[in-house]
Amino acid sequence: MRLELKSRDLTRVGLSNAADPCWELASSVRLLLDEEVAFGWWRRRVQGRLPESFPVLRWLYGSGEVPEFLLPAGGDLASGLAAVLGTPPDRVRAALAALPEPRGLAPWAAALRSGSDAALSRLVQALREYFMVALAPHWDTVRARVEVDRQARIQALADGGVDGLLATLRPVLRWEPPYLVTGVASPGTPRRTAGVLLVPTYFTVQPWIVPGSAGPVRLGYPAAAEDPRVRRAPHATPRALAALLGPTRAAAMVLAAAGCSTSDLAARLGVTPSAASKHMSVLRAAGLIASHRNRNTVRHSLTPLGMALVDGASA
Known part of the structure; x- marks a missing residue:
């Protein structure tokens, strides 16, 4: 695009101005619907605890462009949910008209599509429940x-x-x-x-x-883990890179683009620190990453060859 x-x-x-709760909520629901390795640790923790209303959120956030009324600009969670609750019924109807029929979902999903105030209130409750389970522990x-x-x-x-x-x-x-x-x-x-x-x-x-x-x-x-003028921000694992290196090492390359420690890499890939260290050893031997020790922490970044490989796979 x-x-x-x-x-x-x-x-x-x-x-x-700051981390946006409604924006992170929307992006996290979308993240749950794909299979990116980089957030596997979080997905595994959350999936067994999702509220019963989650299928409705999947319908709202995973069917294409996110309805704009679900993304009020800025503020904290309370003000964001208050803005959603205050959305006029005609705006809700217009925003949801392009979504597929909510077949097999809770009855209030269909009522929401027709602009019901009670259904909008139930949606706000569902958003709050999801946030407390999926995002609050990591906020x-x-x-x-x-x-x-x-x-x-x-x-x-x-x-x-x-x-x-x-x-x-x-x-x-x-x-x-x-x-x-x-x-x-x-x-x-x-x-x-x-x-x-x-x-x-x-x-x-x-x-x-x-x-x-x-x-x-x-x-x-x-969001970059470090200064993006020095380190490079992570992005989706390119399929070509995953086919070449395997999905875990490809994801490790993407994370190293932003600069990361072995422990951070292990947490985000959902592997043990020793396994993460072995993956980085292989990539380092291939000349794709450089590793630097600072006291008890080893940090990894891409070499020029590694940067060229990630950029080439993304193009």
Whole structure:
């Protein structure tokens, strides 16, 4: 996908103020529906504890573009859910009209599609239940990771302007003026914007956008574990890379693109630290990663060859 940013649009490139609970909620539901290795540890912990209402959330968040009313801008969980609850019925009906029929789901899903206030209240309850099970135990980590990313992007903006900021988004996104490109560039018509709000996101492995009905497009991307001007942000594991190296080592390469320790790698891949260390030894012997010890921690990053391999598989 290509987002076209003309000169006037560049004056409307912004950055979210903090980790956004409603945004992380949406992205985490979408993450549960795919098979990315990088968040296997979290998926295994959550899947057996999901509330009974989760199939309705899967219908809402996994059927294409997320309805905009489910992503109120900014704020904490309470204010976000209050904004969802205050959505006018006609806006709910319009937003859900494009979704498939909620067959086999709880009756309140169909009522929600017709704009029922009671069903909207039940939805807010379901969102709160899901957040407490899936996100609340990890929220301190989410906030910290997003803040690391935010501060690095702010510094990049101060040092290099908007061009400098957008350049730090590689390899997840590529700034090829006037286009911000994700994945394989489409030869078709680029999507015009009225600016972009960048939303660093913990629970995602690839960028995703929410078109603004009024105002900038919101663009979520994986929050970098370290300064993205030095380390490279993680993104979805390219299939070609997984076919070449195997899914676990391919995911390890993607995580190393952002810089990671052996323990962090093990946790995110869902393997033991010794297994993670063995994977990194193989990749290091192949010249794809470099490892550096700092006291009791070993940190891994991509070599130029490793960067070229990840970039080539993503192109």
